[in-house]
Amino acid sequence: MQVALRIEKADPPDRTDLLIAAARAVALLCLDDRAGADGPWAAPMDAWCDARIRKIARRARGAHWQAAQEVWGVTASHGDAQARAFVPGRVGGVDARVRRLQIGGTDVDGELPSAPSGAVGTLVLWINPTLEMTVGKVAAQVGHGSMLGVALMSRDEARAWFDAGCPIDVCAADEDRWAALLEGDRRGSAIAVRDAGFTEIAPGSVTVIAQWAA
Known part of the structure; x- marks a missing residue:
């Protein structure tokens, strides 16, 4: 894609x-x-x-x-x-x-928030604080996270989320929160994106964790 x-x-x-x-x-x-x-x-x-x-x-x-x-x-x-x-x-x-569109040159300014908006019905995508990735790489990873995150929703929640325009927060996790999110992935309350390692980072790296704010 x-x-x-x-x-x-x-x-x-x-x-x-x-x-x-x-x-x-x-x-x-x-x-x-x-x-x-x-x-x-x-x-x-x-x-x-x-x-x-x-x-x-x-x-x-x-x-x-x-x-x-x-x-x-x-x-x-x-x-x-x-x-x-x-x-x-x-x-x-x-x-x-x-x-013909360029793959490079995707970096733009701005700092990611460290906490989500708190809005109900929002999929929160947390970025791994230990990885160095270009904006283009992160864009691909959060795209994958938004796909996987639907699995955290019931069928009715997924339909309502889609009808609302797929509200999403993208946030930077600190190391403590990241450790808790990894545990959530193991328990099934969150879903991690593991990269194949074709570009920028090592294969199997967890880049994004999706968390559903039902």
């Missing part, structure tokens, strides 16, 4: 807003009716889920961002930030309008 992060040179978005937009775009795409059993996106989505799930975040701006809106996918926003998740496909078959 390719994810485009809108980062205009003259007016880049806030880091937290951009990561929330990326995570929300992935969740909205995965839960979209078009990705369901009888939808036009069903076959590529099923093939992706049955294989090794990968995500690649790219930088988009100006006319290239506008052109990317024509490719199958879902655009989400948060604050002044926007991101678009595209229906997945083979690495060699990426649409030219997406392929």
Whole structure:
């Protein structure tokens, strides 16, 4: 799955807003009716889920961002930030309008909050405090976390969450909270994202932990 992060040179978005937009775009795409059993996106989505799930975040701006809106996918926003998740496909078959977007240059300013908003019905995605990752890498990880986090919800909760636009908080965990979240993953009250290690970090690294604020 390719994810485009809108980062205009003259007016880049806030880091937290951009990561929330990326995570929300992935969740909205995965839960979209078009990705369901009888939808036009069903076959590529099923093939992706049955294989090794990968995500690649790219930088988009100006006319290239506008052109990317024509490719199958879902655009989400948060604050002044926007991101678009595209229906997945083979690495060699990426649409030219997406392929020409840069993979590097995704870093933007901003500090992640250390605590969630506390709003009921929000999926909280906690970032590992011990890893050094670019914004693009983190965007891919929170996108994965938003997918896995749905497993923490009941069917009715997942439907209500989708209907509400998939509200998400992205936060930086401190080491004590991270240890508690890892224990929550072991107990089944939270879900961890473990990276395959293709880029930036070692295979098996836990990058994000999703926690459901029911």
